Amino acid sequence: MLNYIVRRLLIMIPTLAIISVMIFIIIQLPPGDIITSRLQELQAEGQDVSEEQILALRARYNLNDPMHIQYFKWMGGFLVGNMGYSVMLGQSVNNLIWERLGFTLLITFSATILTWLVAFPVGVYSALRQYSLLDYAATFTAFVGMATPNFLLALVLMYLGYEWFGIAVGGLFSPEYASAEWSMGKFADLLGHLWIPALVIGLGGMAGLMRIIRANLLDELGKPYVTTALAKGLHPIRLVIKYPLRIAINPFISSVGQLLPHLISGSAITSVVLSLPTTGPLLLDSLKNQDMYLAGSFLLMLSVMTVIGMLLSDILLAITDPRIRYE
Numbered sequence: 490m491l492n493y494i495v496r497r498l499l500i501m502i503p504t505l506a507i508i509s510v511m512i513f514i515i516i517q518l519p520p521g522d523i524i525t526s527r528l529q530e531l532q533a534e535g536q537d538v539s540e541e542q543i544l545a546l547r548a549r550y551n552l553n554d555p556m557h558i559q560y561f562k563w564m565g566g567f568l569v570g571n572m573g574y575s576v577m578l579g580q581s582v583n584n585l586i587w588e589r590l591g592f593t594l595l596i597t598f599s600a601t602i603l604t605w606l607v608a609f610p611v612g613v614y615s616a617l618r619q620y621s622l623l624d625y626a627a628t629f630t631a632f633v634g635m636a637t638p639n640f641l642l643a644l645v646l647m648y649l650g651y652e653w654f655g656i657a658v659g660g661l662f663s664p665e666y667a668s669a670e671w672s673m674g675k676f677a678d679l680l681g682h683l684w685i686p687a688l689v690i691g692l693g694g695m696a697g698l699m700r701i702i703r704a705n706l707l708d709e710l711g712k713p714y715v716t717t718a719l720a721k722g723l724h725p726i727r728l729v730i731k732y733p734l735r736i737a738i739n740p741f742i743s744s745v746g747q748l749l750p751h752l753i754s755g756s757a758i759t760s761v762v763l764s765l766p767t768t769g770p771l772l773l774d775s776l777k778n779q780d781m782y783l784a785g786s787f788l789l790m791l792s793v794m795t796v797i798g799m800l801l802s803d804i805l806l807a808i809t810d811p812r813i814r815y816e
Contacts, residue, residue, distance in 0.1 A: 490807065497803070501796050508792045512785055513560045516776070523576045523779045524552060550576060550782075563785060573782030577775060582786050585771060592661060593767040599683055600691035605741060608695045612702030613734065619707065627699060634696030643689045643762040658685055659764045686763055690756045694744070701740045709733035735809065742809060746802030750795040 524546050547553050551562055566573055572582035615624040650658035660667070661682050666675045709715065710733055718728050757769030768787065775784035 490804075493807075494800070494804065497800050501800070504796060505789075505792060509564060509789055510560070512788045512792070513556075513563065513781075516779060516781055516784055516788075517556065519779060523781060524550070546576070550574070559781075563782065567786060567789060572786035575775070575780055575783040577778045577780040577783065582783050585783065586768065586786070586790070589766055589768045589771060592765070593769070595683070596686050596690065596765065596767060599687035600694075601744075603687050604691040604695040604698060608698035609702065609738075609741065612699040613706060613729075613737075615699070615703045616706035616710065616737075617729070627703075631696040631699045634692045635700075637692070639689050639693055639756060639759045640762045642692060643686075643759050646685060646689065647762075659762075661686075661765060686759070686765055689759055689763070698740055698744065702737050705737035705740070706733055709736050739806060739810060742805045743802045745805060746795075746798030746800075750791050750798055 524543065528543065551559050554562070563573065570583070572586070574580070575582050575585055578585060611623075611627050615621075615627045618624055647658045661679055662675065663678050663682075666678045669675055706729075710729075712733075715728065715733060718732070719725065756767075757773045759765075760767045760769040761773065772784065772787045774780075775787060
């Protein structure tokens with residue numbers, strides 16, 4: 490196991506190096522740069538910018554340097570924890586990311602827990618009671634959940650909340666608590682708003698995991714060792730928990746690795762629709778404006794968390810599933 494982990498860690502270094510080069514090239518591919526976009530915005534607002542100001546901005550953000558020099562300056566800062574300065578928002582990239590990461594973590598964690606709490610028992614029951622009424626209902630709900638985009642569900646909830654209950658569904662706080670100091674009232678208000686994005690973001694994964702665990706468990710229940718164990722008098726519940734269920738939960742374990750990259754991506758479109766203060770909309774805006782330091786740092790952090798998350802998932806799978814460990 491230790492040799493496997495060391496090999497994976499060593500492979501991660503060239504992998505992330507290649508990914509960082511691709512990120513830099515792709516962001517720079519469109520014509521112009523962040524300064525060009527910023528000038529167009531200022532001109533649209535009727536403001537004039539002198540040539541000296543333009544040259545000063547380009548020099549400040551190293552845009553006059555050759556491309557490879559720009560890349561090494563960006564990567565050098567990233568490796569020491571300085572992700573640069575956002576031209577779009579005029580703030581440090583470190584501050585912009587960390588101030589939104591907490592809410593993104595809270596929403597992602599809530600959506601994941603909700604997904605597991607619903608998908609696991611319903612998927613297991615559907616497999617054990619195949620073709621029952623609840624199995625048909627769960628199957629129908631799962632298909633609807635997988636076919637419905639998250640942002641569309643968010644729009645439906647916003648409409649129903651306003652039309653039926655007269656409340657605005659969106660954001661994480663009521664207007665009176667949005668800029669208030671933290672208190673028990675603000676925390677309770679946060680919990681009252683949190684279930685909506687958790688439900689919207691978690692529905693697609695909930696439906697998919699439900700179907701996967703049902704299919705996996707049905708496949709294991711039909712194998713000869715289950716029939717043999719039942720014939721020898723092993724209690725059905727003990728049998729299911731000890732053997733087939735351990736193999737069927739592999740999708741849950743593998744989904745642990747997706748938590749880390751979700752901290753950055755944060756369901757961007759859904760967050761825009763629901764006006765959530767997460768990292769997703771910020772990443773989307775930085776890509777549209779070619780904000781190299783902000784967009785590049787976001788994407789590279791996303792890549793780092795993806796490879797780390799996949800490594801953690803593989804380690805957990807090897808621990809829980811002897812077949813993987815032996816191979």
